[in-house]
Amino acid sequence: MSAVLEVADLAVRFRTTRGTVNAVDGLSFAIGEGETVALVGESGSGKSTAALALLRLIADPPGRIAAGRILFEGRDILALREEELREVRGGRIAMIFQDPMMALNPVYTIERQIGEVLALHAGMGREARAKEVVELLRLVGVPAPAERAKQYPHNLSGGMRQRVMIAMALACKPKLLIADEPTTALDVTVQAQVLDLIQSLKDRFGMAVLLITHDLGVVAETAHRVIVMYAGRKVEEGTTAQIFKDPRHPYTQGLLEAAKWEEVEGAMLREIPGAVPSPFDMPKGCAFSPRCGAALPRCRESVPPLVEVAPGRPVACFVAQERAS
Amino acid sequence: MSGGRGGVVLEAVDLVKHFPVKHGLFQPARHVHALDGVSFALKRGETLAIVGESGCGKSTLAKCLMRLTEPTGGRVVLLGDDITHLGQGALRGLRRHMQIVFQDPYASLNPRWSIGSIVGDPIRLHEKVPAAERRRRVAELLETVGLDPGFADRHPHELSGGQRQRVAIARALAVNPSVIICDEPVSALDVSIQAQVINLLKRLQAKLGIAYLFISHNLALVEHISDRIAVMYLGQVVELADTRSMRRELLHPYSKALFSAAPVADPDASARRTRIILAGDVPSPVDPPGGCRFRTRCPWKQARCADESPALRAVGDRLVRCHFAGEPGFPAPLS
């Protein structure tokens, strides 16, 4: 499987009044053609920042991509000129966001907002656009697409808006879809619809998907491979089956346990003590060590590097690495 | 303090809440049907979960029970006393028996006051005790919820989300309530923090015998914590049963679809099970569909569902609001 996207040593920093924050630090990963990769983490893990950085959408100031390479179709996105970058955005790589209400411009019609992409990347004329927009809306399962196209975002329900976002993303048949918490703002039954839709469209167009989420249930149902992030760094990677059946990092283990509540009926849950550290006050050594039951003295001294504990299983944890060797 | 009948601490009888929608001068008045005839009885020391999607009325239910908003109809009975029409003065005295923990610990604590005064306020308002005694009680409460008593001098912004939610719980505990309404108490917290708060709630229940009305949209969590579950859809309870029997089978088509749609953090399980994907969105609670409210999305709907509104009736060990629930083989598997 050849890689669509290869990210190497990506680092994103934010300058704030309280100091510089390493939001993403040394992140490397690859996405194969047609593959769904999940980037999993809690708030502050840097997963959304990483997703925005892939298209250079970090607001500068205060943010800055400090280092790294983002190879897409053989070109480094970080080295592209402004016009080249704009061709990739929305044309070759599309993105959808968590809150479809906020992500659509409230004062323009659906037709205009989807049409914009078609005009820009496919050079379509007005009439061709109008037809194509209706086609796209039909494709993503919007009922009465011709009427909906003339409406504004506030006329639509949350699920419909997310379908519109997906239609907009699909307009130019991108190679890669970045989906940043695409179902977090939706109800459970609507979430199922949208996940189903993304899955079927992905198969149909052969897109690769980078799914950013905190919901391990969503990951289990959709992803091929999983990357777990904590405090700006990748702490573990593996196939979905590997991560769920055989998590190696204590943080992944804790997260999984917290996501399978229904299985521990009545009994107490295993807790991860403490809280996610503040980016201004990072602990020395492994960022997870203050909350880790298995932490060794050296975990509090130096940051554990990513080491493969099994083929295709990099883990950034001294304990897991010792156990493996 | 008078006890409720049969160990019931809180009872909702046919609660109705309609909000008027802004309308023009010559248009007929329209209402949001937030609650339409919700009844249940919460027993001493049990956890009853209310689950449902947005717009099902679960948060309005919490507010009506607390009398933070006035119900349009029905009754709220707390420890045997009908509090539905009590004046604010009389209500104030009874408030100590029923407390609430909100979803967002960033919004539920006033940023201008110290933790000590936030937790001490209920004591000050309900009991005439000297300030020193109050401080001692606050320290005790903070320890009970797993916080250092020194936190009393801090302000909310110095605390993490999980710590703030502990403070909110301590405030609720301050007056020794019989019931705590937990309105999505962990959904604003990070996944790794949620277990801490849930365990705390369970420990407190075991120690103090408090009953929880646990409102949530997280089905896995609800299965873990509750003794009974009520599923709500568009302002009505559609199914209410023991968690155990709910795990065994679900009789209402909506509960079945809801629980099947929830993603499970287990790739094998999600590959095995069949998901029921409902068509469309939840209809607007303004002028909800006539007949059965779920019929617009129900894969098993019949002609009768449009004509006749089903009652909440007993089927075996549970209550279900569906004409066909309990018939053998219903709901049949979808092809």
Place this chain on the structure above:
Amino acid sequence: MVALAIAGPLLYPVDPFDMVGQPSVPPGGEQVLGTDVAGRDMLAGLIHGGRVSLLIGFMASLAATLVGLVLGAVAGYYGGRIDDLIMRTTEFFLTIPSFVLAVVLVAIFSPTILHITVAIAVVSWPSVARLARAEFLAHRDREYVQGCRAIGMPDREIILLQILPNALPPVIVVSSLMVATAILTESGLSFLGLGDPNQVSWGYMIGVARSVLRTAWWMAAIPGAMIVVTVLAINLVGEGLNDALNPRLKQR
């Protein structure tokens, strides 16, 4: 500026109404900033005028803030009919051209410092009331207020001790900016000849100088510059307050 206005008479004890020299002397002579058409000392006028302007500005905005805050708080917290009544009144006052109303009020009730202050306050309170109402309305349904109601806290205590401290910062910002507007309004009034006849003020000085604009432009320029500097300073303080008190900025 405030310090100068208060301490002014001590530092420069010249009565602004005394004719101390030749009329229309340019700045730089015996009187540091020259004299006006009647030969009155410009610097003395400026200092005394500053006192009047600042006094009226502060008092008017203080009065407007108090009235607006009380009405806005009641309207926002209780809602319903009383809210309707208060807000209709507020909108009504916002509709009437404020400066024209102030002119009419001062014209009807002789121009004294008190009347000018009251007139400016009358046209200023509605914006505070609107803001305060919006704040109280937003806070009323926040969970911390619901929490206070759930523990049986009386409304009075919720309004004064819980919501007010949170609603006050934006109101303080607006009322500090209102001092600046009030000074501008006062100068406009006295420019039209509606100033207190017993007090010199900057606007009055500009009004007097208008007739000699061709020959002695500085006579109008200097008091105007004083207004600009004062108003600018107050605005900067207001902006500073905004930055310091705005919780949205602080969280970033």
Place this chain on the structure above:
Amino acid sequence: MRGGTVRFVLRRLAQLVPVVLAIAALNFALAKLAPGDAADILAGQMGHATLEFTEQLRREFGLDLPILEQFLAYMGRTARLDLGISLIQQQPVAELIADRLPATLLLMVTALVLAIATGVALGVAAARRQGTWVDNLISVSALLVYATPAFWLGLMLIVFFSIRLDLLPSGGMMRIGVAQTALGQVLDVARHLILPAATLGLFYAAVYARLMRASMLEVYGLDFITTARAKGLSEGTIAWTHALRNALLPVVTLAGMQVGHLLGGSVLIETVFGWPGLGRLVFDALVQRDLNLLLGILFVSSIVVVLVNLAVDLVYGFLDPRITHK
């Protein structure tokens, strides 16, 4: 949509009735609050302020009737657009005002168009170059102008452009006693309009520039801007389509709310430039202590504000599809 808009306008016009009544009531109350009534003033003017004569006048004006009857009579007259007679100029107030209103409207509209055009352009420019010298220059100048009394600014402009450079006329609306062609007249008025409109417009340009900048920056922080960038749109397109239209909304609201303020400003500016509009009339009324005229101006200018607000609501509905005129 079209029918909806018409209904909306009709309904809003119906809503104006109580507002107009309230304005009239306020006027009546102010007239009653004034120390000394019309009879006193008139008697004083005529030079025989004897008690009997004043009483006689009072009877003639109906000022001896119970307050309620006076009020009803007043409302009745107001409904017929009879705002009374200017006691000094001996002319119907309504006529005096109708004479002057067009000049004021010309000044106000010109100033407002100037202010919005420059304010919006500068605000957008500053927001797009946030933190650069362009932004700093615009922000500082706006802050400075914002602190300047417009009437004083007008005087300083007269000193500079009329007295020093002798480029533009310092006052009036047109040259008097000079035969001109129609086009010449228009140009002449335009020349006279430049300074007062610029003076009045400059202050509001500063207000709008500040607001526009803040509003643009706020919109730039919203998710749909990120969406627009992710679609591959250029920064220029994003600024002038996606951001601008959303950012304009608060500016339009403020512009509507400030019409009253603008009218107040034009009173001063007209006085400074001798512009023959309502503002001059206010000044004359003040000098002559002509209360009836003053109250009439207050009434008419309030009505103007109410009507402009109606227009602003319509513009708002056009800019923001979320507002439906139903």
